Amino acid sequence: MVDKDPTPEQEAAARAKEAEEQAALPYKWTQLIDELDITISVPGNLKSRDLVVDIKKQKLKVGIKGQEPIINGDLPHPVHVDDSTWTLTSAPDGTKTIEIHLDKVNKMEWWAHVVTDAPKIDVTKIQPDNSKLSDLDGETRGMVEKMMFDQRQKEQGLPTSDEQKxxxxxxxxxAQHPEMDFSNAKMS
Structure with a gap:
């Protein structure tokens, strides 16, 4: 059986289900190719000493002391612990927000979820912000653009840039050697 591309309706339903699953999480998260940020709203009377925020290379635990953790699980990929941070900020409405910044070890990989037991997002649908691409140095930007091109080519069943080359x-x-027989030549 051949896998068929999803219909626009199936695609919309999958996006809606994903959005619903993400909205149900007790936190919000965003990512760039090299970092991930998490925000969690907490009561305004809390101080940082009332919180548990434990960032390990491949584990994350966040919560209010004496309560069930809000996040407690394995990260899908490692982070640089020394370059990952968290802060507690006050909002004008009297609530507070825990802001967690995770510095990814692999700076060329999208994460499907924050912790491995959370619902996944479809990372193939991530459209990087082009203004962020322009922030990259030339070599890194070239690699990211090549990866994006190759990903689109694969999705369409077309050759990647290396295969085309x-x-x-x-x-x-x-063309330079018409006298040779290439009928059995294989590309690998």
Missing amino acids: KADILKKFQ
């Missing part, structure tokens, strides 16, 4: 080299070589 090999095919172009073979085609050029064939």
Whole structure:
């Protein structure tokens, strides 16, 4: 059986289910290719000493002392603990927010979820902010753009940039050597 691309209706239903699952989480999170940020609203009378925020290389525990943790689980990928931070900020409405910043070890990988037991998002649907691409140095930006191009090509069943380059080299070589038989040539 051949996998069919989802219909626009199935795609919309999947997006709606994902949005619903994410909205039900007791925290909000966003990510860039190299970092992840989590925000959690807590009562305004809390102080930082009332909180438990434990960031480990591949574990995260966040909560209010004496209560069930809000987040307690394994991270899907490692983080740089020394470069990850958290703060407690006050909002004008009297509530407070725990803001957690996680610095990803692999700066070329999207996360499907914050902790492994949370609902996943479809990372293939992430559209990086182009203004952020412009912040990258030339070499990194080139790698990210190549990865994005190759991902789109694969989704459409088309050759990746490396596969296309090999095919172009073979085609050029064939043109230079018409006397040779390339009928059994294999690309690998």
